[in-house]
Amino acid sequence: MGLPRPDELISNVNLKKMPSKWWMDTLPVEFKPGYYCYGAKGKNLDYVGFPNARDFHVTEEDWKLPEDWKNIVLEGIKQRLERFRSFHVFMDICVRCGACSDKCHFFIGTGDPKNMPVLRAELLRSVYRKYFTAGGKLFGRKAGARDLDIDVLKELWYYFYQCTECRRCSLFCPYGIDTAEITIIGRELLNLLGLNTDWISGPVANCYRTGNHLGIEPHTMKSTLEFMCNDIEEITGIKIDPPINKKGAEILFVTPSGDLFADPGIYNAMGYMMLFHEIGLDYTWSTFASEGGNFGFFTSLEMAKRLHTKIYEEAKRLKVKWIIGGECGHMWRVWHQFHNTWYGPVDFLEEPVSPITGTKFENAKSNKIVHISEFTADLIRHGVLKFDKSRNDNLIVTFHDSCNTSRGMGIFEEPRYIIRNVCNHFYEMPDETIREQTFCCGGGSGLNAGEIMELRMRGGFPRANAVKYVHEKFGVNMLANICAIDRATLPPLMDYWVPGVRVSGVTELVANAMIMKGEKERTMNLRMEPLPGKEEQ
């Protein structure tokens, strides 16, 4: 018979013990829909003065590169080797021990060897060796070196946009190589050729123009906050007048713009306003520093600094004493790990002291910015807030540590302390999936684009798998977190892998349980769903 047997038809079955091809010989990469982001639009690149501004389509053969693109990349590598000692060291010292190889959520979810952090970095290292090391120049392939050609460039692009810079791999590296930093540099090099993604370059241009990724203009932001306050009044009976661009306020509050427009972030934004109103905090929103997140960080350090400056300058203009930052991920990485390198310690702000409890936030002595979870945990610790935890009794909560706030800056206890104080039912996911070993949501570092839903689903699978475990074991139905990207990416991830688990910010849980002075009897939560026991009313 001419027909093959079904098991013969599944032609990728391979029982050989050793790979039949060396990784260098597996080019070109195949761009399948669902696994790559759309290319950047010229207008967005042009707006911020990025090089080679033109529309760029990933699946087209011609990426419309400048003629001397190869020299641009090699010169870019040279400059960065000279400028960043860490990059130079990371290029040289990897012994390919493989400790990182099975730690990446994209590798765990795909089995694609080029998603092993070691091999992802090797994609760039091989080019480095060829052009910058004697061994590579002399022995070429035998020394793990390869020429930079268009297929290699496309491969670099494909895999550096399959890394969420979550740094889980770096935790396991005996040399402390931070593969996320290699991705950061890799993306910088690609950016020199205008090879950015639409999902990143659009928000960067928006942020540069209006102060936030979504392009919300001042009047829109004001109306949005007022709309939220109308809802707060309907739920609690308390009228809040949100302070905006208030000069001389004690504190500037900055949060990612996702909290202003996207569900479920908006409930967190309502929560911030309720909390600050309840304690009578002298604070202000800013319509200029209206974005805590920083997609510039996913293009180049210069662009990250350029976008970050608005917060710094706005704090100066409004003459605030210090800053509170909302629940965000990479915003905190930028503040915590890059801000001081860019500006040095902030000299025009004061060391943050909670006006309510008198607590000095000594950890923020240099940056003058306090995380909302640190601030809230301190309020709770001092007994400032009163809670009716039973309002959250319909929720069985677990906490997802966001990569940036956990591995990037060590915030582990505060959100857990808060959740335990506002919810009666809290369960941890297994140890190897939380705290510093947390698994990424699969959509960080600008990879939360809709067109890569398949990639997000498989990258987020290790996280979802741990949620599924606590969902089945303890009935967990709410996945709390302190990151706006998480709030955007985890709902579809849960829908796919663990239906029945919803997603919320921690402050939303606080605001639901918080008994406010002068509030009416609450029957609804911030999502306008009936509170437990109030279903009939």
Added chain:
Amino acid sequence: MSIRDLLSKKRKEIVSKSFELTIATYPEESQSFFKESAKQFTNPIGYNIYQSIEKIIDNIIKEEPIESFISPLEEIVRIRAVQDFTPSQAIGFIFLIKKALQDELEKEVEPLQLLDFLTRVDSLVLVAFDIFMKYREKIYDLKSKELIDRTWWILKKWNIISEIQDKPLETN
């Protein structure tokens, strides 16, 4: 010996061969990692595929109805529905399980009896196809839902659209 008894006797070999063949559909460099099937949280793919194959084989041995196969098939198919597989490759692992069954049984079972048995195993492919489509449709559903979630709220808040309000339920 009946097929059922034979299957019970060879359960371990069939499970391990089915698992090995299924894992062999992944890239060569990753197969040894995926085979570490005990790591529930750090190797969720290996773990879930192994557990599900075990359930499928057990259900076959216990002659369970077809509905009982949906859940373990779903565990495997929804993983493969978002991996680098064509649709046929995503669900084709069932033919590999079939092959493992055939290899273990063919020497000891009458050909006609074996043919009838293996033809019944084919029905799992149809169930898997339904599951595959369900999850592929889910992906597109999520894409559109994400877009709606990001925009619908704005339309409502800005009164660009106006919805009929929920009526409070009348109580007597």
